[in-house]
Amino acid sequence: MTTSTSRRAVPARHRSAAGTRRRKSGRRGRLALGIFLSFLLLVAAGAGWIYLKLDGDIKTFDSGGISDDRPAEGSSKGENVLVIGSDARNDGNAALGGGDVNDIGRSDTAFLLHIYADHKNAVAVSIPRDTLVTIPPCKLPDGKWTTAQPDTMFNEAYSVGETEKGNPACTQNTVESITGLRVDHTVIVDFKGFAALTDVxxxxxxxxxxxxxxxDLKPKLPTRGKLLFDKGEQEVSGQKALDYVRIRHGIGDGSDIGRIKRQQAFVASLMKEVKNKGLTPTKLLPLADAATKSLTVDPGLGSADKLISFAMSLKDIDLHNTKFVTIPWRYEGSRVAIVEPDAGDLWAALKADRTLDGKDASGKKKASPSASPKATPTPVSGKGIAVAVYNGTTVTGLAAKAAAELTADGFTVTGTATASSQDHATTVIEYGPDHKSEAQTVARVFPGAALQPVTVNGINVVVGESYQGGATASPTPTSVPKDVAEGARSADDNPCSNLSYG
Incomplete structure (x- = not known):
């Protein structure tokens, strides 16, 4: 062993006891430092292994199925996340949910989560599975695209193409078409992932x-069978939790609307548990491990660091400021129809980052009164846009009134007529392929109008009862419709409140 000659050796008889203690202490310090650094390296290596493991578990869906005809980036100031609960039976889910393992993928529940730009507020808007919508063109497994499907149940979008894993891109396209909001991320949770989350x-x-x-869970059973749940408050996890969110019949009117209320209460309670445990990376990793094994996400969330970073960005959202609502709806036979202009007002409020009570949650500092000039309506120019107008009501002369307003704004009205049905509560603007941007210009003349893609060429305006005439610039609503705001659930509400419909 070599020795250093950079300093002289000190005879043992001249070394003090204190010096000896300092040397021993220094050795212990260097040893402790070495152990600590080694520990950090091991932790870093372990974290790297965990992230690699999580990356390996995360599945993404094909973004090639996302439509090119979608709302522009920045259509809302906050972020919009589509959450789909899939009842697909593949990949071990049949054991939990029942059914044929070779059956096609279906969406059991869906909500659009709007995270306000201030990252202190959020609202989840549930879309009933039986809602009648127009499913826009969607990509099939062979690469071809379907034609638009009007008056189709919302949950059928997920089944377009009839594959065992479903078609989340088609559901995303449909939500963007309904809301006019750009979906920033889409997350699909299946039976297995859902049960694992509740266990963790x-x-x-x-x-x-x-x-x-x-x-109540399986209506085809000849007898009522064994008791699954007692009345009142209780704690559930795993299969029991899955049974709870799937129950539809035997409670209230047995509708999907009632089940949505219980699902909202469940998600609120789950969020409460996660919050109580603390949103830290250490706490998130077990949750992420459980979730990613059965999560399918869009490519934008397709890595562990992106997924965990996104989850961490939600840590400052207060439970009381996390709201759950259902899209404004009414029954249409045994199905559900979207109510306008209420739904349009809700989407407009989210675009403007207005909370349910009308507060500005954009995160921007408020300008002083003298620095905020009054907004003036932007005039509509219809130059070069041809429109046919139909009266969708029993009110005489409404089509002519709408045609005169369009003409005054520079549109070319090709004709007026009575619509095939006169029960339109709100105005609908139908547009053919390649006419969406022009239809959006027409929509500015009819605040609250619904845009609907059709296969015929050109643009048709079917005037509804809500049309008053003379209002060409729709002001940004200060709050969502009263019924929607009053029916909202907060994530910190009592789990026994507002649990059924009918």
Whole structure:
């Protein structure tokens, strides 16, 4: 062993006890530092391994199925995340959800989560599976695109192409078409992932308005079967949690609307559990591990660091400021129809980052009164746009009134007539291929109008009862419709409140 000659050796008899102690202490310090650094390296290596493992578990869907005809980036100041609950039976899910393992993928539930730009507020808007919508063109497994499907149940968008894993891109296209909001991310959770999440958090508090039996979950059973849930508050996880969110029949009117209310209460309770445990990377990793094994996401969230970073960005959102609502709706036979202009007002409020009570949640500092000039309506120019106008009501002369307003704004009206049905509550603007941008210009003349793609060429305006005439610039609503705001659930609400419909 070599020795250093850079300093002289000190005879042992001249070394003080204190010096000896300092040397021993220094050795211990260097040893401790070495152990600590080694520990950090091991932790870093372990974290790297965990991230690699998570990356390996995350599945993404084909972004090639996302339409090119979509709302522009920045159509809202906050972020919009589409969450789809899939009842696909593949990949081990049949054991939990029942059904044929070779069946096609279906969406059991869906909501659009709007995260306000201030990152202190959020609202989740549920879309009932039975809602009648126009499913826009969607990509099939062979690469071809479908034609638009009007008056089709919303959950059928996920089944376009009839594959076992479903078609999340088609559901995203449909949501963007309905709302006019750009979906920034889409997340699909299946049975297995859902059950695993509830296990990791140690159970979720739920409430039942009555006792629930097997027959309530499986209506085809000849007898009511064994008791699944007692009435009142209880804690569930795994299969039990899955049974809770799937129950539809036997509670209230047995509708999907009632089930949505219970699902909203469940998600609120799950969020409460996650928040209580603390949104830190250490706490998130077990959740992420459980979730990613059965998560499918868009490519923008397709890595562990992106997924965890996104989750961490939500940590400052207060439970009370996290709201759950359902898209404005009414029954149309056994199906659900979207109510306008209420739905349009809701989407406009989200675009403007207005909370349910009308507060500005854009995160921008408010300008002083003297520095904020009054907004003046932007005039509409219809030059070069041809429109046919139809009266969709029993009010005489409404089509002529709308035609005169369009003409005054420079549109070319090709004709007026009575629509095939006169029960339109709100105005609908139908547009053929390659006419969406022109239809959006027409929509500025009819605040709250719904845009609907059709296969015929050109643009048709079907005037509804809500049309008053003379209003060409729709002011940004200060709040969403009263019924929507008053029916909202906060994530910190009592789990036993507002659990059924009918």
């Amino acid at each position: 958090v140690g159970g979720v508090k739920v409430c039942l308005p009555q006792k629930v039996y097997e027959q």
